[in-house]
Amino acid sequence: MAKLQKSIDKRNALVKATIELVNNNGFHATPMSKIAKMANVSPATIYLYFENKQDLVNKTYVEVKAEYTKYAFATYNETMPVEAGFRLIWNRIADFKLKECENAMFLAQCDNTPMIDELSRQEGIKHLQPLLDLWERGRQEGIIKPLSDYLLYAYAINPLSFLMITQKRGVFTLDKAHLEEAYQSAWSSIKVCQ
Amino acid sequence: MAKLQKSIDKRNALVKATIELVNNNGFHATPMSKIAKMANVSPATIYLYFENKQDLVNKTYVEVKAEYTKYAFATYNETMPVEAGFRLIWNRIADFKLKECENAMFLAQCDNTPMIDELSRQEGIKHLQPLLDLWERGRQEGIIKPLSDYLLYAYAINPLSFLMITQKRGVFTLDKAHLEEAYQSAWSSIKVCQ
C-alpha cells in the first residue's frame, strides 16, 4: 500500500496552500511552483499526491465541501422540531463561514467559477441531504413555504456567503447583532407567515 | 483624437469575447489569442484598445456593471412609494439576470474572485446609490427593517445571482411562478412585519 505510507501531513499542507493561494490570487495566478513553495515541498512532489493541477483543485474542493457539511450537521439530529433544527443548522453554517473563513472563501470562489469539474461539483453537493430533508418536513408541516429547495437555499443560506465575502473585503463587519438580524431575515424569507 | 477613430465595434467585440470566454472557461483558461480569434482581430490589435489583459478584464467588468445598474434603474424614479419602487427595481434586476445572462454570469464570477482590481470593483459599486437611497427612505418610513445596506442586499438582491447560476447549470428552471415566489421571499426578508 504505497499510498498509505506517503505523509498525510504533506498532502494536507498542499491542500492548505492551494486554498490560501487561490483565495488571495485566484486560480489563474497560482502556479504549482508557488503551491509547492508554500507547502515546503518540491514541485515534483505534488505529482506524487495528485495527478495534475486540475485534480489538485478538484480534490481540494470536494474535501472542503465535505468539511463544510460535516460541520453544518455535527450537532443536528432528525428528531428536532423544524424551526429549532433550522436555527441550529443555520447557526453552524454561519459559524463555519466566520471561523473557517479561508475554507468558506474557497468554496464561494469555486461555486461561481468554471474552475471545478462538473463531476466534483456534483460530488460536493451530495452531503447536503439532511437540510433538504428538514425542509421537506417543514413544508409538510406547513411551517416552511412550499418552495423549491433551490429557492430556499438561495434565500436562507446563500446570503451568508455574500456577507462573508463582504466582510473579508473589509467594508463591513458581521458581529453578533448582525448575525441575529441575518437569521431573522433568513427565517422570514422561508417561513409561512402567521 | 486617435482614440475616437478606432472602431468602437472592434472594442465591443473584444469585450463580448472576453465575457463569453471567461464565462465558459474561466479567466485562467482564456488566452489573449482566443479572445482575439473570437473577436476576429489580431492579438496585437487588443493592445490598441487596452493596456494589457488585466486592463481588458477590469474595463469589461466596470462596463458590464454600469449596464447592469443602468438597466436596474431605467424605469425607476425617486418619487415612487417604497414598496412599489423596490418591486420595480427588483423586477428589473431579475429581468437583467435572466435576459442578459452572459453579462450577469460574468459579474457573478468577478464578484467572487480576485480577478478584478480593487479600484475597478469600487468603481463598479458606485452606481447602486438609488437603491441604497430607497432603502434609507424605507427604513425612515418604518417599512423596511433597520438593517445595514449589506444585509439588505444579501437577502433582497443577491439570491438572484445564486438562482441565475443554478439555472445556468441546468438543474433548475426559473419560471414566472418561481420569480413571484422569489420576490415574495426577498420582500419578506427585508420588510417590517405587519
Added chain:
DNA sequence: TACATAAAAATGAATGTTCATTCTTTTTTT
C-alpha cells in the same frame, strides 16, 4: 542491536509548451 539493502519518497533541474506582449510590415483612412 547494528548493519546492509531494497523499496519508496522526495528532490532540483530539465523539457517543451503556452502565453502575454512587442516589433516590423502591411493595409486602410484621411
Added chain:
DNA sequence: AAAAAAAGAATGAACATTCATTTTTATGTA
C-alpha cells in the same frame, strides 16, 4: 502621401509536468 490602424510573426518569460538522482524509510539478517 502622410498618419493611423491593423496584422502576423517574433520574443522571452512563465509555467505544468517529467526525468534522473539523491535521500529517507522499511525490512531482513547476524
